[in-house]
Amino acid sequence: MTDTKNKDLFVSEIKAFLDPADIISETEKLEYYANDLFYFDGNMPPTIVLKPKKHKEIEAIIKIANGCQRPVYICGGGMSYTNAYSPTKPDSIMLDLKNLNTIHEINAQNRYIVVDAGCTWKQVAEALLTHNMAVEFPAPLSGSHSTVGGALSQGVPGEMQGVLGIEVVMGSGQTLKTGAWAAKVNPQPFYRSYGPDTTGLFIGDNGIFGIKTKIALHLKKKLKGSAYGSFDFHSYEALASTMIALSPYDFMVRRTGLDPYETRNIAKVGLADSINLVLKNIKIDESIPKKLKTTKEILHHGVKFLEKANWTLHIKTEGLSDTSAEEAMSIVRKIALTNGSELPAILPKARDLMGFSIRKFLGKEGERWVATSGLFPIDQSVTVATCVQEFFASRQSDMDQHNVQHSYITNFSSYYFLCEPCFYWNDKLEPIHIEHLQSPEAKKFSNFNENKSTRLFVKGLREELRRLFQDLGSVHVQIGTFYKFQNAMDPASIELLTALKTITDNKGIINPGKLDNIKPKNLVK
Numbered sequence: 001m002t003d004t005k006n007k008d009l010f011v012s013e014i015k016a017f018l019d020p021a022d023i024i025s026e027t028e029k030l031e032y033y034a035n036d037l038f039y040f041d042g043n044m045p046p047t048i049v050l051k052p053k054k055h056k057e058i059e060a061i062i063k064i065a066n067g068c069q070r071p072v073y074i075c076g077g078g079m080s081y082t083n084a085y086s087p088t089k090p091d092s093i094m095l096d097l098k099n100l101n102t103i104h105e106i107n108a109q110n111r112y113i114v115v116d117a118g119c120t121w122k123q124v125a126e127a128l129l130t131h132n133m134a135v136e137f138p139a140p141l142s143g144s145h146s147t148v149g150g151a152l153s154q155g156v157p158g159e160m161q162g163v164l165g166i167e168v169v170m171g172s173g174q175t176l177k178t179g180a181w182a183a184k185v186n187p188q189p190f191y192r193s194y195g196p197d198t199t200g201l202f203i204g205d206n207g208i209f210g211i212k213t214k215i216a217l218h219l220k221k222k223l224k225g226s227a228y229g230s231f232d233f234h235s236y237e238a239l240a241s242t243m244i245a246l247s248p249y250d251f252m253v254r255r256t257g258l259d260p261y262e263t264r265n266i267a268k269v270g271l272a273d274s275i276n277l278v279l280k281n282i283k284i285d286e287s288i289p290k291k292l293k294t295t296k297e298i299l300h301h302g303v304k305f306l307e308k309a310n311w312t313l314h315i316k317t318e319g320l321s322d323t324s325a326e327e328a329m330s331i332v333r334k335i336a337l338t339n340g341s342e343l344p345a346i347l348p349k350a351r352d353l354m355g356f357s358i359r360k361f362l363g364k365e366g367e368r369w370v371a372t373s374g375l376f377p378i379d380q381s382v383t384v385a386t387c388v389q390e391f392f393a394s395r396q397s398d399m400d401q402h403n404v405q406h407s408y409i410t411n412f413s414s415y416y417f418l419c420e421p422c423f424y425w426n427d428k429l430e431p432i433h434i435e436h437l438q439s440p441e442a443k444k445f446s447n448f449n450e451n452k453s454t455r456l457f458v459k460g461l462r463e464e465l466r467r468l469f470q471d472l473g474s475v476h477v478q479i480g481t482f483y484k485f486q487n488a489m490d491p492a493s494i495e496l497l498t499a500l501k502t503i504t505d506n507k508g509i510i511n512p513g514k515l516d517n518i519k520p521k522n523l524v525k
Helices: 003-015 027-031 055-068 121-131 148-154 236-246 260-265 272-282 287-292 296-301 304-308 322-336 346-354 378-394 396-402 431-435 439-445 452-471 491-504
Strands: 048-050 072-075 093-096 103-107 112-116 133-135 163-169 175-177 211-221 225-233 252-258 311-319 341-343 368-371 374-377 405-412 416-425
Touching: 003 048, 003 055, 027 048, 055 072, 055 093, 055 163, 055 211, 103 121, 112 121, 112 148, 121 133, 121 148, 121 211, 148 211, 225 236, 225 322, 225 346, 236 252, 236 311, 236 322, 236 378, 236 405, 236 416, 252 346, 260 304, 260 311, 260 405, 311 322, 311 346, 368 452, 374 378, 378 396, 378 405, 378 416, 378 452, 396 452, 416 452, 431 439
Parallel strands: 048 093, 072 093
Antiparallel strands: 103 112, 112 211, 133 211, 163 175, 163 211, 225 311, 225 341, 252 311, 252 405, 368 416, 374 416, 405 416
């Protein structure tokens, strides 16, 4: 049978159970999926895009794809910048899971929620409002668009122990569930580690072990108390050393470091509307000035003080009451003021009010953006801060020539330090950017000229930074095809992942090439 007949047969079988509106074959619409927020060599558009709404539809699609050995790629919110979902194989099928977005159960007593993989984090948060509950770990800032399944597949910095169970369709079309959810009697996803931690095998896998269809997340009661703090430091090293000093304390629920560029621009893009809302509410809510440690000067000058800020740290603490949260913040304040000075805490409060936003995926004037991140042991924070600044200083002349701006976003926990340099440059925007902008900006930014030379420069600079991070011993989330996972890991670990890929997808049809091209054993040359 010819390839054309195979394709026609595939489409006819799909049409038997999938709504025609959920089958996309127009060339222009297929091109949308050929790249994520950055450019990667060797990508190509899929041959067809399918948008299933139900688990059984995904099972049927995979069984058909398995029979004709067609590669299947998986897209959630599409906010990747490490080539996590775009096809690298010809004749591929793209599963866009945004329509798989039902919230199936909220079990407040046993403290879990069961959602489809295509649900956004914003959907989950809104569904839990009436229960005064939240998921165990912070959702991504892009949670208005990014999906639960996407975050689990790509990984997020920090623990994901709050994931209790996952339902997965494997390459054969067979479905499995993990943890207590897989029990024969009374299968409820209330407990994760029933036997070996099979749930963990499908977190950070870039989707290569199967297609996540449902996910169970642990819930916690929201605490009533909150406090906010912002601090200014003269150098990245001073900020990093403060993060080390703060790392033993676990009462901080949000902790973000910004370089001067990000500090001075974040009020103009991303948080602008929320900052204005904070300033408005200061006048009518007596508790806000106390929480922000602010003054009448802020009402008069707004956020102009940020224009003189340097390396800043923004913290939120929670407690049973505002008093207990403020007690925790007093510990933060004492440590931070050793090397820094205090600022009005407008930004962390604005971040709370904003909830979710993807506007930071471009610069203020529509500049292209891409990040490159590395996670390091917390005790290496200062060393990493120094090395990465030396890296950029040595390349500043070339960056100036190409009009490339860089910035830093930094985060930390009790055990890791996250360094995430970001690049901004002038270039043509892609449909994925325009689609997610509000109409005034979409119109303003839609006719930028292509800038291939600078794009190639940024691509090369980003690869150099990746090598620096690897030489410093970094690990990564969102591996995709960008981070060189196989080179970084012990061969025995790669053998285990290869064996698992062989079991779950022995024909290698699910997200081939991702997770740095982990393949089933029979396809390894």
